[in-house]
Amino acid sequence: MFTPTRDSALLRFREFLPRAGRSYAATRNSDFGPDNRENVSILSPWIRHRLICEEEIVRGTLRSHDFKSAEKFLQEVFWRAYFKGWLEQRPDIWRWYQSDLKSEFSRLDANRELNTRYNEAITGATGIDCFDFWARELMQTGYLHNHARMWFASIWIFTLKLPWVLGADFFYRHLLDGDPASNTCSWRWVAGLHTKGKHYVARSSNIEKFTNGRFNPVGELNETPLPLHEERIAGLAALLLHVTLPEDDYILLLHEEDCAPELLALQKPPKAIVGLHGIHQRSPIGASKQATAFAEGAVRDALSRAQEHYQCESFDLTGEPELEPLSAICDKIDIKKVVTPYVPVGPLADALDAFGQAHASNDISIHQYMRPYDEICWPHATKGFFKLKEKIPKIISGLGLH
Ligand SMILES: Cc1cc2nc3c(=O)[nH]c(=O)nc-3n(C[C@H](O)[C@H](O)[C@H](O)COP(=O)(O)OP(=O)(O)OC[C@H]3O[C@@H](n4cnc5c(N)ncnc54)[C@H](O)[C@@H]3O)c2cc1C
Structure with a gap:
């Protein structure tokens, strides 16, 4: 079902688009089984890796449907920005998750x-x-x-x-x-x-x-549980918005968080491009073969498109479990500035932080490019989804997506 390329993402979006309006709103909650996914978009593997970007989905949807008809689908798309912005401002939650996971x-x-x-x-x-x-x-x-x-x-x-x-x-x-x-x-x-x-x-x-009657687990479930509870309160972290990119020569670092290099508004083209993912860090016991293949394929696809778009040398580090070989490339081509699409809180951000700290004395510096979509959405992810939801029409017009 899922080929990790931008072409496949665009194709699936085109196929689904006629159903993104009232039909999606009316049927999206049903799980008809793996052989019938026509009522939902199944776009998430591609959107998650930004083989297709949220802005493209929103703009494309509004070309085919009016806002009211497509509102439910658009809201779902905005949930991703909500959770990303929310975790970005509460990195403790991610750290607790990692340490609790080790203990468990x-x-x-x-x-x-x-x-x-x-x-x-x-x-x-x-x-x-x-x-x-x-x-x-x-x-x-x-x-x-x-x-x-x-x-x-x-x-x-x-x-x-x-x-x-x-x-x-x-x-x-x-x-x-x-x-x-x-x-x-x-x-x-x-x-x-x-x-x-x-x-x-x-x-x-x-x-x-x-499930349309496929399952009916009567008497098998605990239907009167109490919610879980925790005493800890996550600290609030400020968002690093409006980062200025270097004017000197730089390497463009691509990764599984953002595989749409041709849609980055960079002031000048990179001198070289490096592609890696970060999937090895997903879990202490690694990621599945399928998830690994999808992330690797997505980054390789981005790398080949970027090479064509920016016409420069590229280095494929998707087979490498660590970020370390990036420093050898910086040395080899004698460029110490690395520009990369923003890496949100998660395992890759942890690895990139560690790399940046280990190489600060070698003058290697990492500069993260934040997309306008994240920049405009994330500050609204401070409480429940409702706060971001009510801003959706403004965000759409602010970004010129209508
Ligand atoms: C326990 C749990 C774990 C989840 N883990 C993930 C995860 O690791 N990665 C992930 O992308 N989604 C996750 N989701 C959210 C959601 O289930 C999937 O994004 C959605 O099912 C993807 O299928 P679709 O593309 O057919 O969605 P559609 O119904 O077609 O929705 C359209 C798009 O909206 C976005 N979207 C919809 N719902 C959500 C949501 N709740 N949060 C974020 N984005 C959403 C996705 O990009 C999706 O492609 C999780 C939900 C639950 C309840």
């Missing part, structure tokens, strides 16, 4: 009963048919419908009583659209940690209705 993996080693339950969940052997089906679907296809993700996370947390971070890790390792912000925040949202005290409870009647 250690607990799995020490606790045989927990280990057995965890393994039943991730291999689709719990005996709850719908859950087991989705676990296998995720591993086989790298995609799940949004409603299935909600049901799955809710059953994981409240019925199977497994630690939410292990479930988030299972998703992050297998989803082709695996994203540090959308995934971590969505799991926290289901648990009742994102909107404090408001959790998402999977009910058999809702599953029966929205």
Whole structure:
């Protein structure tokens, strides 16, 4: 279903576009199964890697539909910016996730009963048919419908009583659209940690209705759980908006967070281009083969398009698990300024920070380019989604997307 190229992203968008209006709003909540995904866009693996950008989706949609008809679809697209902006301003949440995940993996080693339950969940052997089906679907296809993700996370947390971070890790390792912000925040949202005290409870009647009767787990789910609770309060971090890019020669660094180099408004072309991803850092136990292949393919596609667009030398580091070889390229071509599309909070940002610190004394400096779309959306991601949602018409006209 998913080829990691910009051409495939544009093709899928063109195919889906006629259904992005009222038809999407009316049917999007139904999960008709892996063989029938016509009611949703399935664009997320491409959008997540920015093989197609949100601005292009919004502009394209409004060329075919009026705002009112396409409002639901557009709002969904803006959820991505909301979660990214939200996590960017609360990096503690990402750090807690990583350290809790390490502790939970250690607990799995020490606790045989927990280990057995965890393994039943991730291999689709719990005996709850719908859950087991989705676990296998995720591993086989790298995609799940949004409603299935909600049901799955809710059953994981409240019925199977497994630690939410292990479930988030299972998703992050297998989803082709695996994203540090959308995934971590969505799991926290289901648990009742994102909107404090408001959790998402999977009910058999809702599953029966929205799977078109494919599943009906009556009596198998905990339908009266309490939300999870945490005492910690995340500190607020300021957004680094309006970064000035260097005027000297520079290397353009491409990565899995942003694979649309031809749509960067750079003042002058780069002297060389380097492509890498960051997928190896997704989890202490690595990412799935499919997710790795998608991220690698996306960066390679971006690299070849960038080379053609900017007509300069390129270096493919997608096979490298670390960022370190980038310093050898800086030395080889004697350029120490690296410009890169903004890397949001997540494993790649951690790796890039560590690289920047390790090489500050070699004069290598990293300059992150923030897209106007992120710059305008992220400051509104301070509370619930509603605050950003009510700004959507203004954002659209501010960016000239109508
Ligand atoms: C527990 C859980 C984990 C999730 N993990 C991820 C993840 O790692 N990566 C990810 O991209 N999405 C994640 N989502 C959000 C959402 O499920 C997917 O983006 C959506 O299902 C993708 O399918 P689609 O492209 O067919 O969506 P459509 O219904 O066609 O929506 C259109 C686009 O809107 C965006 N979108 C829709 N819903 C959301 C959302 N809640 N958050 C962010 N963007 C959204 C996506 O870019 C999507 O392609 C998660 C949701 C849950 C409940």
